[in-house]
Amino acid sequence: MAEIQLKDLVKSYGPTEVLHHIEGDIKDGEFIVIVGPSGCGKSTLLRMVAGLESVTSGEIAIGGRRVNELEPSARDIAMVFQNYALYPHMSVRQNMAYGLKIRKLPKDEIDRRVEEAAEILEIKQYLDRKPRQLSGGQRQRVAMGRAIVRDPQVFLFDEPLSNLDAKLRVQMRLEIRKLQQRLGVTSIYVTHDQVEAMTLGDRLMVLNGGYVEQFGTPIELYDRPASVFVAGFIGSPSMNFLPVEISTGHATLPGGGLLPVASTHAGTATLGLRPEHLNQDENGPLAIEVDMLEQLGASTLIHGRLHGTGHSITASVPGHANDGIGSIRRFSAAPELTHLFDSVSGKRLAD
Amino acid sequence: MLKRVHFPASVLPYLLVAPQIVITLVFFIWPASQAMYQSFLIEDAFGLGTEFVWFENFQILATDHHYLASFQRTAVFSVLVAALSMGFALILAGFAQRVVRGAMFYRTMLIWPYAVAPVLAGALWVFMFNPTLGIFPYFLEFAGITWNHYLNGPQAMALVILAAAWKQVAYNFLFYLAAMQSIPNSVIEAAAIDGAGPARRFWTIIFPLISPTTFFLLVINMVYAFFETFGIIHAVTQGGPGTSTTILVYKVFNDGFVGLDLGGSAAQSVVLMVLVIAMTVVQFRFVERKVAY
Numbered sequence: 001m002a003e004i005q006l007k008d009l010v011k012s013y014g015p016t017e018v019l020h021h022i023e024g025d026i027k028d029g030e031f032i033v034i035v036g037p038s039g040c041g042k043s044t045l046l047r048m049v050a051g052l053e054s055v056t057s058g059e060i061a062i063g064g065r066r067v068n069e070l071e072p073s074a075r076d077i078a079m080v081f082q083n084y085a086l087y088p089h090m091s092v093r094q095n096m097a098y099g100l101k102i103r104k105l106p107k108d109e110i111d112r113r114v115e116e117a118a119e120i121l122e123i124k125q126y127l128d129r130k131p132r133q134l135s136g137g138q139r140q141r142v143a144m145g146r147a148i149v150r151d152p153q154v155f156l157f158d159e160p161l162s163n164l165d166a167k168l169r170v171q172m173r174l175e176i177r178k179l180q181q182r183l184g185v186t187s188i189y190v191t192h193d194q195v196e197a198m199t200l201g202d203r204l205m206v207l208n209g210g211y212v213e214q215f216g217t218p219i220e221l222y223d224r225p226a227s228v229f230v231a232g233f234i235g236s237p238s239m240n241f242l243p244v245e246i247s248t249g250h251a252t253l254p255g256g257g258l259l260p261v262a263s264t265h266a267g268t269a270t271l272g273l274r275p276e277h278l279n280q281d282e283n284g285p286l287a288i289e290v291d292m293l294e295q296l297g298a299s300t301l302i303h304g305r306l307h308g309t310g311h312s313i314t315a316s317v318p319g320h321a322n323d324g325i326g327s328i329r330r331f332s333a334a335p336e337l338t339h340l341f342d343s344v345s346g347k348r349l350a351d
Numbered sequence: 352m353l354k355r356v357h358f359p360a361s362v363l364p365y366l367l368v369a370p371q372i373v374i375t376l377v378f379f380i381w382p383a384s385q386a387m388y389q390s391f392l393i394e395d396a397f398g399l400g401t402e403f404v405w406f407e408n409f410q411i412l413a414t415d416h417h418y419l420a421s422f423q424r425t426a427v428f429s430v431l432v433a434a435l436s437m438g439f440a441l442i443l444a445g446f447a448q449r450v451v452r453g454a455m456f457y458r459t460m461l462i463w464p465y466a467v468a469p470v471l472a473g474a475l476w477v478f479m480f481n482p483t484l485g486i487f488p489y490f491l492e493f494a495g496i497t498w499n500h501y502l503n504g505p506q507a508m509a510l511v512i513l514a515a516a517w518k519q520v521a522y523n524f525l526f527y528l529a530a531m532q533s534i535p536n537s538v539i540e541a542a543a544i545d546g547a548g549p550a551r552r553f554w555t556i557i558f559p560l561i562s563p564t565t566f567f568l569l570v571i572n573m574v575y576a577f578f579e580t581f582g583i584i585h586a587v588t589q590g591g592p593g594t595s596t597t598i599l600v601y602k603v604f605n606d607g608f609v610g611l612d613l614g615g616s617a618a619q620s621v622v623l624m625v626l627v628i629a630m631t632v633v634q635f636r637f638v639e640r641k642v643a644y
Contacts, residue, residue, distance in 0.1 A: 052540050073546035085537035089559045098555075099545035150545070 002063040002076075002153035002186045003028045004049065009058035011044055019045060019210045021058070029184045031177070033201030035191055035233070040207040042190045043158055049188060050079050050156050063153055073102075078147035079156040082163065084139045086131040086146075092118075093127040096145045117145040120179070137168045144176070148183065155180070157189040161196065173199060194234055198222075206230050224339075228346035231272045231339055237301060240313045243343060244271040251338070254309045257285030262335040265349050272339035275301065278315040284332030288313055290323045302329060383624060389617030408618035417594065418602070418619070425598040428512060429576030435516035437568055440523030445553055447524070448531050458528065465521035469579065473586025476514040500588065504595030507588045511596050514587055515580045523568050530564035531557060570634045574627060599623055 009022040019041045026032050034042045047053040049060055051072035060067050067075050078099075087095050093114055100110045118124045121141040131139055140160060147155055157176070161169045177200055180187050191197055197204050198218045206213040206221065206229070214226040218234075225231035231239045244251040244259075246269050251259045253271075261271070278286065287307035294301040300321040303314050307328055315331055323329060340349040390408050392401045412418050443461060450457050464472070480487050480500060488498035500507040534557060542552045581600050584590060590597035590605055597605060600623065607616025 050540075050544060052543070072540070072544045073548075077544065079541065079544050081537045081541060083535060083537055085535065085541040087538060087542070087556060089562075098542070098547075102546040102551065146541075146545075 004154065004186060004188070005059070005061040006045075006049075007059040007061070009045070009048070009060065010056045011041070011048060011053065012056045017056075017210065019048075022212055024205060024212070024215060026186060026188070028186055031180050031187045031189065031200060031202045032205060033189045033191060033197040033203075034205045034207060035194060035197035035201075036207035036213075037192060037233075041210045042192075042207050045207070046156055046158055046188060046190045049154070050077055051075050075154075076152050077154045077156055078150045078152040079158065080140075080143045080147050080160045082159040084131070084143040084160075084163075086139060086142055088131055091128050091130055092123065092134070092142050092145075095131065095142055096149050099146065099150050113149045113151075114145075117149045120148070121145050136164050137172065140164060140172060144179070148179070153186065155185050155187040157187065159191055160189075162191070162193070169196075176200065195236060198234065204234075206233060208233075224348070225272070226348050228270060228272070228341045231341070235274055237275050237314050237316065239339070240273045240275065241341075242271045242273070242306065242311055242313070244269055246340065249335075251340075253285060253306065254311055255287065255306050256308075257287065259285045259333060259338070260335045261338045261340060263340050263349060265340060268343045269349060270341040270343050270346070272341060273313075273333050274337070275314045275316040277333055277337040278331040279333065280317060280329065281332035282330055284330040286313070286331040286333070288315060288329050288331060290325055290327050290329065292325070293321060293323065295320065304329075386617045386620045386624070389613055390621045391614075392617075393614045404614075408614045409622075411615060412618055412622070421594065421597055421599055421602045424508075424596075425577065425600075428508070428515075428580075428596075428598050429573050431512045432515045432519065432576040432580070433569060433572035435512065436519040437523050437565070437572060439516070440520045440527050440568075443520070443524050444527035444531055445557070447528055449549075461524050462521050464518060465525075467518065469518060469582030470586045472518045473514055473583040476510060476517075476583075477587050480510055500592075502592055504592055507592055507596050511580070511584050511587050514583050515576060518583065519572060519575055523572065526564050526568055527561065530561040534560050566637075567634070570630055574630055577623065578627065 004024075004026040006022050006024040006026075009019060010017060011019040022045065024032075034045060036042045044053055048055055049062075051067065051070060051074075055068045062075060062077070087098065090098065096114045096117060097110050100113060105113075114127070115124070118127055121144055123138060123141045123145060126134060126138060126142075131142065134142065140163075143160070160176070161172055164172060173196055176189075189200055191200075198221075201218060203215065203217055204221055205215045208229050214221055214230045221230055221234045225234060225239075228241065232241070242254060244253060246252075246261065246263060246265050246267060248266075249260060249263070251261045251269070251271050253259055259271070273286075288302060288304040289307045290302055290304045291312075292303045294303065299316050299318050301314055301316055302321065302323065303312070305311060306313050315329070341347060342349055391403055391405055393404050393407065394401045447454070447458055447461065467475075479485050480498065482488050482499040482501065485498075491498045498506060500510045538556060538560075539552060542556045547555065577598075578600055580598070581604065584596055584598065584601050585604075588596045590601045594602075599619065603616050603619045603623065606612045606619065610616075
């Protein structure tokens with residue numbers, strides 16, 4: 001079967017290095033999500049695995065075999081593109097059968113596989129239509145179908161859901177996950193959407209500016225983000241950051257309040273607090289001056305500033321709230337749910 | 352539905368389109384109607400009197416085996432010119448698209464022949480294939496072929512076809528290149544991942560996707576071969592030897608201005624006019640709709 005190894009992988013365009021020494025071991029059958037902001041190099045990394053971009057240095061191995069020099073067709077992979085990349089002049093059936101015909105599979109075997117994939121993806125009734133006669137979601141399924149009929153060692157997904165509307169995206173997300181679990185094929189999925197990343201991936205690789213910030217399970221990333229970047233990127237609404245002074249298990253907040261933290265560190269640091277980990281507490285050290293409320297129904301987001309300072313801060317409170325603009329709410333936070341980062345490098349400080 | 356915007360009536364729009372209308376009237380509609388009128392007249396040999404004869408000129412054409420032979424010749428000529436220039440342009444565009452370094456230089460070079468005037472293009476080929484001085488007859492001699500397009504009809508035909516096709520390659524190349532570049536890269540990449548090699552990708556993905564361009568160019572090239580190759584033929588063979596390269600448009604000139612059969616020549620040009628209108632209709636009615644995606 002197929003595990004994937006990325007060893008000291010570098011990609012340069014001329015003198016510009018865009019991916020810096022990427023390391024990663026992907027186990028057989030694992031669903032890996034590469035996530036990061038636009039331009040972080042995530043698509044480039046995926047295209048290198050696919051063989052559509054050359055490798056500057058380092059090694060990619062699929063199933064223990066070095067594939068750097070292999071053509072995409074020789075790597076036994078299938079890819080789903082962001083714009084689906086269906087062959088517009090072929091019917092759905094021909095689209096799915098194209099790769100199999102090239103492999104010179106017998107006709108009845110091709111038919112069987114196409115029917116089977118169409119069954120799984122519920123697109124049987126569209127087999128004789130052209131891609132232009134299908135909706136976005138159906139095209140997406142055809143693109144998936146084209147990948148699964150090939151029965152490849154690896155699936156590669158390049159932001160496959162970003163052209164769909166929000167509702168369909170959630171639905172297809174679940175289906176992709178179910179399908180992958182059912183087929184057990186090693187998959188790499190690229191997205192910039194952190195919710196998609198959290199819900200799909202067995203493990204997430206967070207890329208930023210061509211560096212791997214962290215590579216771990218969604219819960220690891222949420223509970224113990226390795227850097228300010230990961231902390232801010234994972235979780236919605238995103239984490240609040242405040243510059244603090246640490247001494248004897250307490251963080252001195254910009255406004256002067258004292259918040260207990262679980263750290264023996266001393267000196268300046270960046271304190272990270274998730275909005276959902278702020279508890280309403282009349283005597284809490286965090287005084288938030290309300291600027292704006294966002295009513296989500298089940299909860300309410302309070303956007304404001306730390307009282308007496310310019311530091312913006314967001315808190316999530318359950319249920320409804322109707323605080324006036326400029327009113328003050330006080331919060332506290334449990335020491336084990338606070339995060340401390342080095343104020344210069346942004347790396348997580350040891351607890 | 353959106354409400355249509357109404358502008359107050361003014362003479363300005365009429366003034367703005369007037370030059371175009373005047374040009375069309377003076378250089379197209381007027382000569383065309385003159386030709387139409389001429390085609391109903393027969394002039395006596397000394398130009399002293401003309402007679403209105405209705406369709407007699409056309410009746411003569413329909414039974415004139417010289418004219419019918421010229422028709423057949425034109426068909427062969429135009430099909431070969433179109434096939435040759437489009438085929439060659441397709442290959443060039445296919446490769447030009449894969450060129451990474453110096454792509455601009457390569458493309459610019461390929462487009463230049465289009466800027467050469469037809470008569471000059473013809474003159475170029477006349478020099479290269481001159482039976483006594485030309486470089487190609489010299490080489491062909493080694494292969495045991497005696498080249499003399501002044502005496503050999505099929506050779507003369509081959510030469511004008513080559514010259515006419517060469518002239519049109521640049522134009523076809525431009526359209527093919529643009530068509531190929533409009534195919535999304537990811538479709539080609541998907542085919543590569545599906546296991547298709549470059550040749551297979553070309554024939555199963557690229558070629559079908561640029562078929563609308565192929566249809567379009569086919570019509571354009573036929574029209575070109577029918578009407579715009581006069582300069583080349585005039586420079587290279589003057590329709591000869593005998594009548595072996597006298598295609599329809601050359602026959603119009605030859606019969607009218609050399610043979611001074613103005614009525615017959617006008618009738619021929621009316622036939623040509625009908626042909627080009629027919630091709631344009633085909634172009635608009637069928638080709639424009641035949642887009643695969």
